[in-house]
Amino acid sequence: MQRYFSNIKENNNLILANDDIYHITKVMRMKDDSKIEVVYNSKLYICSILLDKLPSVSIIKEEESLVKELNVTLVVPLLKEQKFDLILQKSTELGVCEIIPVNMERCLVKQSDREEKKVERWNKICKEAAEQSKRTSIPVVTPVKNLKDLVNMEGLKVVCSTSEKANNIKKFLTVNNKYDKIIIVVGPEGGISNNEEEFLANNGFTRVSLGNRIMRVETVPLFIISILNYENME
Numbered sequence: 127m128q129r130y131f132s133n134i135k136e137n138n139n140l141i142l143a144n145d146d147i148y149h150i151t152k153v154m155r156m157k158d159d160s161k162i163e164v165v166y167n168s169k170l171y172i173c174s175i176l177l178d179k180l181p182s183v184s185i186i187k188e189e190e191s192l193v194k195e196l197n198v199t200l201v202v203p204l205l206k207e208q209k210f211d212l213i214l215q216k217s218t219e220l221g222v223c224e225i226i227p228v229n230m231e232r233c234l235v236k237q238s239d240r241e242e243k244k245v246e247r248w249n250k251i252c253k254e255a256a257e258q259s260k261r262t263s264i265p266v267v268t269p270v271k272n273l274k275d276l277v278n279m280e281g282l283k284v285v286c287s288t289s290e291k292a293n294n295i296k297k298f299l300t301v302n303n304k305y306d307k308i309i310i311v312v313g314p315e316g317g318i319s320n321n322e323e324e325f326l327a328n329n330g331f332t333r334v335s336l337g338n339r340i341m342r343v344e345t346v347p348l349f350i351i352s353i354l355n356y357e358n359m360e
Contacts, residue, residue, distance in 0.1 A: 127162060127172075128149075128150075128154060128156075128163065128257075129162070129165065129257045129258075129260055130142055130146045130149075130150075130162060130163070130164050130165070130257060131146075131165045131253060131256070131257065132164050132165070132166045133166070135166050135167075136182070138184060138185050139182040139183060139184055139185065140164045140166050140171065140173060140182070140185060142164070142180070142181045142182075142183060143181070144181070145250075146181075147181050150162070150175065150180070151177065151180070156175055157175075157177070158175065159174055159175065160174070160175045161174055161175075161186070162175060162183065163260075164183060164185075165261075165262050165263075168263055169188060169262070170189045170190070170191045171185045171186075171187070171188050171189070172188075172189055173186060174186055191260070191262045193221075193259070193260050193261055193262065194221065194358070195221050195223060195261065195262070196220070196221035196223065196351070196355065196358065197281075197306060197307040197308070198221065198222040198223060198308050198309075198310065198351060198354060199222070199224040199225075199226060199281070199309045199310070200213075200222045200224070200310055200312070200347055200351070201226045201228050201276060201309065201311040201312065202225065202226070202227060202228065202312050202347060203227070203228055203229075203230045203232075203233045203313060203314035203343070204227055204228070204229055204233045204235040204237070204270065204314075205233075205234070205235055205314065205315075205343065206234065206235055209344040210227075210248075211251055213344050213347050213348070214248055214251045214252055214255070214267065215251055215252075215254075215255045216255075216348050217265070217347050217348065218251075218252045218255035218256055218259065218265050219255055219258070219259040220348065220351040220355060221261070221355060222265050222351060223263065223265055224265055224266050224268070225252070225265055225267045225268070226267075226271055227248075227267070227268070227269075227270045227271070228270065228271050228272065228273060228276075228311075229270055229271075229272055230273070230313065230314050230318060230319070230322060231319045231321070231322060232313070232314045232315070232317065232318070232319060233314045234314065234315060234316075241269065241270055242269075245267060245268075245269055245270075248267040249264070249266070249267045252264055252265045252266075252267055273311075273322055273325060273326065274325075276309070276311070276326070276329075276331075277329045277330070279309055280307065281305065281306065281307030281308055281309050282302055282305040282307065282308045282309070283308075283309045283311075283326075283330050283331040283332065284298070284308065284309070284310055284331060284333075284334045285310075285311040285313075285318065285323060285326045285327070285331045285332070285333055285334070286310065286311065286312050286313065286318075286334060286335075286336060286346055286350065287318070287323060287333035287334060287335060288317065288335065288340075289323065289333055289335075291333055292333035292334055292335035293332060293333060293334050293335065294334070294335055294337075295334045295335060295336055295337075295350065295353060298332065298334050299353070299354075299357055303357070308354065309331075310347070310350055310351075311326060311331060312346050312347050313343070314343060315343050336349060336350060
């Protein structure tokens, strides 16, 4: 059953966005009385479609969602479009709640005057991935930030590192197995600079090593989030 998100509830009806109406009518070619899943305010509803009533759909019943969300904030460097899109899509599927793009010293891509349009597009990618993976929330992609903006964030804070000072991720999570939120910083293609890593370490971030493999930047977030999914599996 196809899933959509709604921000508006009117009596026993939910209101869908124009993009979703296009998908229902032109892509999926749904008919009257077709059933869809709609998430409103993190609650899942089964709804019925009447084409002449769109964008309004009628609630049939509320259902329990079986998909667990992770309270993970992923901090990723500015990357080329294809790599960044992959991280957005797959980290959404894996359950992150927030994605913060950050400008770092060794980023090959720099901030542009089209940033607002990019953030809008990034959030759309996350919405579509959240629908596909049956989530009840959509990760928020923030505007581009700098590392200094991370200093006052609350939660268990880690930076992925290749330094000899870094803690093994397995041992680190064994010791720090109780947390409400975790913030993960991933470096760019050329690696996070020594100055940046030192800055984060001096402001509450723990260096963690992901082992001896050297992974591409787009692989690292998916690797560590998969580990967190395993650790939080019930």
